[in-house]
Every structure is written in C-alpha cells, then in structure tokens.
Amino acid sequence: MSLFAPDEYLVDVHAIDLDGYMAAGIDTLLIDLDNTLLPRDTNVVPTELREWAADLAARGFKVCLVSNNWHDRVKRVADELGFELVAKAVKPLPFAFLVALSRVGSVRSKTAMVGDQLFTDVLGGRLLGMHTVLVTPLSGSDLPHTLLLRRLERVVLAGRVPLP
Ligand SMILES: [Mg+2]
Known part of the structure; x- marks a missing residue:
C-alpha cells in the first residue's frame, strides 16, 4: 500500500462521513489547519x-489540530473551534x-488524519498507520516550499484526483 495514497479524497471536511466513521470505530480526527479548515490567508472562521466543530463535539469526536504553522493565529482558531492544538x-x-x-x-487505529497536502498530512498519517483523508486545498495561496510540493503532488496524484 502506497504511503502516498490517501484512503479517501474529499472536496472538504464537510464531506467526511461522520456516522460512517463512528460506525467503523474512528472517533478521533487530527486535522490540518491551513487550506484544510481555513484558507491560509484568512483569520475568519465561517x-x-x-457549526461543524460543534457537531463533532456533540457526536463525541476527539479532535486536535496538527499544524506546521507557528503563528498566534493557529491558537486563536483552535480556541474558537474548541479543538486541541499541536x-x-x-x-x-x-x-x-x-x-x-x-x-x-486516543490511539492511531481509531484516528483519521485530514489534510490538504500529500507530503505532510497524508504521508505523516500513513507512516503511523492512520486512516488518511486528502481534501482539496481551500485556496491557491501557499508558501514557496509548499508550491514546490504541490508540483510533486500533481505528478504523484496524476489522473487520480482533480487538483486546482
Ligand atoms: Mg495545509
């Protein structure tokens, strides 16, 4: 099984089948922030x-943001959504x-890793044997090194998922 093949390709986090996850014993979500939950260049939580975050809490999901970002903004967003943060x-x-x-x-076997990047979110989740979900990036705004990785993603994902 490829380290670069997510278990699911989804348009965004709202497409996650929360009922199905709970039925399958997945009660934990580790979620990337930038371009997965919010466009990288905004602070505004829609x-x-x-409402989705409140729904997760009501259903009993355990949720932690896992972000490579280091700005104060990440903490503010996590607090606003009621999520743990690393x-x-x-x-x-x-x-x-x-x-x-x-x-x-929680434990890896009950966890889905959700993110918009193949070489950070999906690869990291796969290396630990977690369920992995690749979502379409919310904006075309990326850091320079991310833009390089995007070009590699297009090669690896060629023909398997439409990327913008
Ligand atoms: Mg991201």
Missing part, C-alpha cells in the same frame, strides 16, 4: 465551520501526531 508540528515526522493523540487520549 459559521458553517463553527503547532510547529514538522509534519510528516511522527512526533506531533503522537503528541496530539496523547493529548486527546
């Missing part, structure tokens, strides 16, 4: 996202994922 994560290295799991009191 009402729809706030920032400066250095994905795809495993340490931050493991910290996140211990923070919410």
